[in-house]
Each structure stands twice: as C-alpha cells, then as structure tokens.
Amino acid sequence: MELAAAATVERFQNQRVYVGKVIERGEAPYELDAKNEKSFYVKLETPKGEKVVWGVDLKRALEEGGIQIGNEVVIANQGRKQVPITVKDRNASGAVLKTSTMVTHRNTWRIETLESLREEALDQIRAKAAQAERVPLVSVYDRDAARSESRPEIRIEHARDQERSR
Secondary structure, eight states: OHHHHHHHHHHTTTSOEEEEEEEEEEEEEGGGOTTSOEEEEEEEEETTEEEEEEOTTHHHHHHHHTOOTTOEEEEEEEEEEEEEEEEEEEOTTSOEEEEEEEEEEEEEEEEEEHHHHHHHHHHHHHHHHHHTTTOOSSOOOOTTSOOSSOOOOOOOOOOOOHHHHO
C-alpha cells in the first residue's frame, strides 16, 4: 500500500491526499463534538494508523465513486468552492435565536479506488506500448545486431604540447 500511496501523491501533486482502506463512513457532528453541525466523515486504515477525513462533500464523492466499506481508496482534496450556508445564532443555553445566510468556502473531494487507478495506469502503459510499435520502452544494446550504418573510423590525434617540447 505504501507504493500506491507514493504513486498517488505524485499524481495528485499539490493536493491533500489520503490513501487507505475504508473502515467506517457516515454522518456525525464535526469532530464528534455535539456542539458542532453534522458533517460527513470517512475513517481510513492507513500504513500510519487510522485517519478520519471530514467534509460535507465527501458524501457526494463517495456516492459518485461507488465506494463501500472495505475498499482501498485515494481521497484527494480538489480545492475549495464558495457556498452559501445557514448560520444559527444561539443563546447561552444553546437555543437558536435567529438564522442568517453567509458565504463561505467548502472543500471539494475526489475519491477513487486503488484498483481503478491501477487499471488506469495499465491502460496508459498499454497505449504507450502500442504507440511505440512494439519498440521496447528501454533501449537495449546488442553488439551482434545488424547496423543500419557503418561505424565511422575514429582517429585520435594527440595535440602536441609545445611547452614540453622545448
């Protein structure tokens, strides 16, 4: 999984990327604090331990990717977009006094399975091989292979060092 993580981070440069196996997903108060609004989360089992990723947009990304518990996935932050949200003004006891709308930024996410990324990489390799018309991707020197042009004779002429000959 560490190799997949490294390849994924390279592909999604300059983005927050999380790689692991989905062990839990759902909706709960943000960071499990009852005072916070509900948000969506995904808990991953990673090589470095468990990681919880929070974001309202994760629900959409999971549905679009068809992600289920047990899938090995890549979660990549795609940036932020402006969205209007409803803000609740509360009193000291927590009762809602009034609501208002404000514009804020919300993270957008992309989630893909590692299997789909593997298939995509294999397709790219196959396409490159087809374009190369079966020429090996790595040049190989064969001393006995027929040559398309004769080797030029190389002559090395040593320059005379006039200072030494005096």
